Amino acid sequence: MPIFAPVGHMFLTFLALVGRVTVFAGRTIGHMVTPPIYFRLIFKQMREIGYFSLPVVAMTTLFAGMVLALQSYSGFSRFSAESAVATVVVISMTRELGPVLAGLMVAGRVGAAIAAEIGTMRVTEQIDALVTLSTNPFKYLVVPRVIAGLITLPVLVLIGDIIGVMGGYLVGVNKLGFNDGSYIRNTFQYLEQLDVVSGLVKAAVFGFIITLMGCYHGYHSRGGAQGVGQATTNAVVSSSILILISNYIVTELFFTR
Amino acid sequence: MSNTAKISLRNVHKGFGPKKVLQGVDLDVAKGESVAIIGGSGTGKSVTLKCVLGLLTPDQGSIKVDGVEMTTASQAERDAMLAKTGMLFQGAALFDSLTVWENVAFGLIEGQGMKPAKARDLAIARLEDVGLAADIAKMSPASLSGGMQKRVGLARAIATEPEILFFDEPTTGIDPIMGDVINDLIVKCTRELGASAMTITHDMASARKIADRVAMLYQGKIIWDGPVADIDDADNPYLQQFVAGDIEGPLELDLKHL
Numbered sequence: 001m002p003i004f005a006p007v008g009h010m011f012l013t014f015l016a017l018v019g020r021v022t023v024f025a026g027r028t029i030g031h032m033v034t035p036p037i038y039f040r041l042i043f044k045q046m047r048e049i050g051y052f053s054l055p056v057v058a059m060t061t062l063f064a065g066m067v068l069a070l071q072s073y074s075g076f077s078r079f080s081a082e083s084a085v086a087t088v089v090v091i092s093m094t095r096e097l098g099p100v101l102a103g104l105m106v107a108g109r110v111g112a113a114i115a116a117e118i119g120t121m122r123v124t125e126q127i128d129a130l131v132t133l134s135t136n137p138f139k140y141l142v143v144p145r146v147i148a149g150l151i152t153l154p155v156l157v158l159i160g161d162i163i164g165v166m167g168g169y170l171v172g173v174n175k176l177g178f179n180d181g182s183y184i185r186n187t188f189q190y191l192e193q194l195d196v197v198s199g200l201v202k203a204a205v206f207g208f209i210i211t212l213m214g215c216y217h218g219y220h221s222r223g224g225a226q227g228v229g230q231a232t233t234n235a236v237v238s239s240s241i242l243i244l245i246s247n248y249i250v251t252e253l254f255f256t257r
Numbered sequence: 258m259s260n261t262a263k264i265s266l267r268n269v270h271k272g273f274g275p276k277k278v279l280q281g282v283d284l285d286v287a288k289g290e291s292v293a294i295i296g297g298s299g300t301g302k303s304v305t306l307k308c309v310l311g312l313l314t315p316d317q318g319s320i321k322v323d324g325v326e327m328t329t330a331s332q333a334e335r336d337a338m339l340a341k342t343g344m345l346f347q348g349a350a351l352f353d354s355l356t357v358w359e360n361v362a363f364g365l366i367e368g369q370g371m372k373p374a375k376a377r378d379l380a381i382a383r384l385e386d387v388g389l390a391a392d393i394a395k396m397s398p399a400s401l402s403g404g405m406q407k408r409v410g411l412a413r414a415i416a417t418e419p420e421i422l423f424f425d426e427p428t429t430g431i432d433p434i435m436g437d438v439i440n441d442l443i444v445k446c447t448r449e450l451g452a453s454a455m456t457i458t459h460d461m462a463s464a465r466k467i468a469d470r471v472a473m474l475y476q477g478k479i480i481w482d483g484p485v486a487d488i489d490d491a492d493n494p495y496l497q498q499f500v501a502g503d504i505e506g507p508l509e510l511d512l513k514h515l
């Protein structure tokens with residue numbers, strides 16, 4: 001049965017990968033709660049992961065909010081429900097588009113950078129050098145990045161939510177002829193706290209996934225420049241897929257009962 | 258002998274999948290002694306070193322550092338061992354996110370918790386020990402030449418005044434004159450620290466210069482072990498072939514017939 005052998009082999013490889021990632025995540029969490037914790041490195045990574053991702057996230061969410069207003073207006077006008085545009089924009093942004101778009105953009109920007117940096121450190125023996133200098137690579141390299149991802153992604157998404165709603169407002173008022181006061185009133189009238197909170201929880205989950213996958217693939221890269229390139233690709237692809245999967249899971253946990 | 262040995266390897270085996278790299282390595286490094294492990298490419302020199310450092314775990318056998326068994330050591334015992342060792346990596350392995358002095362001071366600041374200002378002065382003193390001027394202290398390691406990177410790596414390895422020093426191919430990848438400078442520095446630094454040293458190399462000139470004793474690794478075992486003065490008179494055909502660099506001889510080379 002030459003068809004089944006490769007399928008079985010792929011499945012086993014996949015299970016082994018899941019196991020290794022789970023062990024890696026467990027070790028990371030273990031080191032997150034035990035001293036020493038390098039606060040200086042956490043702040044440095046927060047700047048790297050959070051602050052420098054602001055322009056990308058702002059651009060993405062701005063245009064997402066704008067196009068959302070445009071699309072929902074043209075859709076809702078078919079059954080004379082144009083007034084729902086502001087509500088649709090704010091709920092879609094806070095629940096879905098803010099976290100998912102920001103997560104995917106940061107995965108491309110930060111996940112790749114983390115995998116490339118740690119991967120290069122692996123193949124040039126810098127990680128071994130850390131060990132010989134009495135420094136745990138998990139605490140020094142992995143934990144600061146993962147903590148920074150956990151903290152900064154929700155902040156980024158909150159800013160992205162606001163910018164996205166502003167994008168919808170700009171299109172709604174300037175292009176679609178809404179009254180500015182009533183657009184803002186409609187925005188907040190049906191918005192619930194849970195909409196925003198669920199989005200921020202998603203953002204924290206995505207921040208964990210992006211930084212963890214970047215670190216995992218970088219840490220286990222081998223084989224010189226090609227290996228580092230492979231690690232970078234794997235980090236972006238796996239974190240993007242995991243973002244979309246976990247997005248569904250978190251949504252189900254929050255909104256179905 | 259084995260009681261006083263700083264590093265003691267007994268019957269160390271290590272394989273990667275079907276490939277058996279180490280097949281029973283026995284080696285002692287006495288206190289204050291400098292031992293060079295020589296051997297061709299792919300004979301397991303680096304694997305031996307990584308097993309001692311705990312970067313790899315041997316499949317079987319015993320590795321003792323200062324009498325403490327490392328293969329079953331707790332994290333605390335391993336940390337204690339690493340705190341008294343320094344290592345110069347083949348490619349220097351300097352942290353390129355840090356400046357030169359931060360690299361040299363890394364073990365002092367992160368390992369020993371020294372204040373950065375004090376560590377910085379010490380780092381600059383160490384850089385001068387290896388013949389580097391203080392003005393490169395603020396530069397990035399990537400902007401240095403290979404020979405300078407090796408010397409910074411050496412300064413980093415000796416900064417914490419370790420009792421045991423490991424050198425991985427210290428002269429590979431640099432010109433012969435700079436190689437000789439590195440050899441002299443290694444001899445000087447290990448003497449000054451009174452440290453035990455374990456060097457892996459395939460450069461016989463380097464081995465003759467820095468080692469008190471030479472051990473030859475071939476097919477996963479130490480096949481010859483003796484004082485550096487004896488290597489030319491030893492009647493071991495494998496050793497003689499390696500020292501002379503002949504193609505003809507008993508060593509099985511991993512290549513097709515030329």
